[in-house]
Amino acid sequence: xxxxxxxxxxxxxxxxxxxxxxxxxxxxxxxxxxxxxxxxxxxxxxxxxxxxxxxxxxxxxxxxxxxxxxxxxxxxxxxxxxxxxxxxxxxxxxxxxxxxxxxxxxxxxxxxxxxxxxxxxxxxxxxxxxxxxxxxxxxxxxxxxxxxxxxxxxxxxxxxxxx
Numbered sequence: 313x314x315x316x317x318x319x320x321x322x323x324x325x326x327x328x329x330x331x332x333x334x335x336x337x338x339x340x341x342x343x344x345x346x347x348x349x350x351x352x353x354x355x356x357x358x359x360x361x362x363x364x365x366x367x368x369x370x371x372x373x374x375x376x377x378x379x380x381x382x383x384x385x386x387x388x389x390x391x392x393x394x395x396x397x398x399x400x401x402x403x404x405x406x407x408x409x410x411x412x413x414x415x416x417x418x419x420x421x422x423x424x425x426x427x428x429x430x431x432x433x434x435x436x437x438x439x440x441x442x443x444x445x446x447x448x449x450x451x452x453x454x455x456x457x458x459x460x461x462x463x464x465x466x467x468x469x470x471x472x473x474x475x
Contacts, residue, residue, distance in 0.1 A: 318361065320450075323449070324367070324370065325376070329376065330377035350410055350411055357381045358384070364461055372424070375465070376420070376421055382415060382416035388410040391409060425461050430461070439453060439457050
């Protein structure tokens with residue numbers, strides 16, 4: 313599979329929402345403890361990749377902002393911190409099990425694209441987000457899916473990149 317240029321990341325807004333990323337500017341996307349999501353960060357995400365920032369487990373789930381991958385993958389420091397809920401006793405600095413990339417704030421969407429709008433749009437019917445049983449916190453999306461979501465948000469003038 314070719315490396316995706318576009319991603320959707322899910323987070324609970326009460327834990328770390330788009331407004332937190334906007335305030336911080338850049339943050340390590342730490343604490344991911346799913347191997348497939350880890351592999352996406354470690355193996356497939358690259359600096360400059362575009363990201364839909366999705367709020368989940370809330371009253372109105374949907375895409376609330378845009379981010380950019382801001383670093384290559386590196387060992388998640390929370391796996392070594394015994395006081396962290398993400399501590400992993402089997403992980404060592406020589407053989408880390410978990411990796412992160414940094415996410416940089418790009419834009420807060422004035423008009424969030426709610427899950428109901430994503431489900432209602434035929435052009436998004438194949439989006440991995442909508443697959444039954446999909447609980448991944450990080451997933452690749454296509455350039456077309458990214459463009460359709462931006463259109464639903466009323467965003468204009470954002471350039472979609474080809475690598």
